[in-house]
Amino acid sequence: MRIALLAPLPPEQTGIADYAEHFRRSLEAHGVEVMTPLQGCSRENLPARLAEFDWGQPQLVHAELGGGRLNEFHALDYLRRTHPKLPLTATVHDPERLVWRRAHLPWPLSMAERFPRPWPQAAALLADPLTLHEERRLARHLRRAVTLTELGRQHLATRMGLAAEQTATIAHGNLDIPPAALPPLNPLRLLYFGFIYRGKGIEDLLRALAKVLQRQPHLRGQLRLTLAGGTAPEMAFDPAGNYLDELRQLAHELALSDCLDWQLNLPSADIAQTIQAHHVMVLPYRESKKLGLLGEMRGTSGALSWANACGRGVITSDARAFAEEVANGNGATYPQGDIDALATTIEHLALEPQLATSWAEQAGVIGAARRWSATAERFLTLFRAACGET
Structure with missing residues (x-):
């Protein structure tokens, strides 16, 4: 053909x-x-x-x-x-x-x-x-x-x-990626993966993580977040300013510098290894208010596909059609923009880390079916x- x-x-x-x-x-x-x-x-x-x-x-x-x-x-x-x-x-x-x-x-x-x-x-x-x-x-x-x-x-x-x-x-x-066992559950490693630019709700994720550590101070040192992905200049640098610098400043203000890792402009050859070095992916997307005047965006995310391919669960907002994508025991959702709800979801995972294991198993099943x-x-x-x- x-x-x-x-x-x-x-x-x-x-x-x-x-x-x-x-x-x-x-x-x-x-x-x-x-x-x-x-x-x-x-x-x-x-x-x-x-x-x-x-x-x-x-x-x-x-x-x-x-x-x-x-x-x-x-x-x-x-x-x-x-x-x-x-x-x-x-x-x-x-x-x-x-x-x-x-x-x-x-x-x-x-x-x-x-x-x-x-x-x-x-x-x-x-x-x-x-x-x-x-x-x-x-x-x-x-x-x-x-x-x-x-x-x-x-x-x-x-x-x-x-x-x-x-x-x-x-x-x-998704790619056919060999499965890899979860790393040790302490520390619990969360991953944001995707292009890093405004509108992805990354600020919500940082604020939610700070709330968890305020509520559960003993989790500091047991909970880490990595921000990984592409930072094309036209995305990270716009008329509103340098978004990466803004994120770093926010992390400093929230006292997250000691539990935050950065892997910017991740080479494609390192994506699978990076995802499998973590326990759960977190995608805190928000719907665009501008697009909301024209209709409802009900797409999904390539990052979700990578999570399935790598056998890792996902915590995601209910934006787009994400709830459908994690409705099979491979993760959890929360109302988009609700930082308290995101913090509660992360806190629940941190206190019951075996959830990461069950989510990973189901994600692997989905990933195999979607090669x-x-x-x-x-x-x-x-x-x-x-x-x-x-």
Whole structure:
């Protein structure tokens, strides 16, 4: 089978780029020829790249949609118009919407982009009915729209007006990583893993850990937290200031410096070893209030996939569709933004560390079922069905 994959790919530093690279390799291992016609393509070069490529080559085009990117969406819409019989499918990483925003606001709303906040945001909100119309038009043309969770599938189908047979749930694939025993339970090692930038709730995690140590002073020295992950300049350094310095200052103010470790810009070859050197991953994500005006984001996280692959449990907020991902005895959830609830959850784990063992066992079972080799087979079945439709 020959497919064209429209997706960001490394060296771009995003979770979707990492996902797409593993996806591509797993399909190729199953004998699929995967073309990547948009690799390295800028927004400005997109029209020329689309016009130059021979779209008669692939039997099917699959896109990875999400992460605020628009190239893949516009490419699919181009193909909808110019090659209406070419089967199109997509994995939607941020349901219930496909892209959430337009590349350019229509006139006269575009004039608001010249002014300071909140005028551009207000204009984007006013333009949302048009954005939603364009998303629905493309979504209904897709042979299949894939989500990583069942909750995401339900929300996407409802918001985009899709028939049941147009949607499917295929869980986030993960690497086949040899299991490793938990380290000794004292000290108990917690891990935040992922890209480090604002909006991930990392401040909540630091404040919660400080509360636990205030309530249970004897746990100091028995409880450690590692912040590990990528710190691309455009993420860590923004107009609001140096986020990493802000985190370090907050840790100092909360008297956490003696129980906090940093592993920044973690090489990909060290990810599994780092996760397995810890007992439990903690993902304190918060929903974006801005996106809440446009809909409900019900995606998941690549970090959760890594936890399963490495056989480690997770404490996570109930943002996105995380509650579904830890509903099988592989972790615990708490209400997003509730620092007291997060502190209570960490405290409960610290006082009953055997929970980490049971969570790890169940995570390993989930990870084995979601290996990329099996995930690729599920996608191949879906692609063949999509190509068989007239």
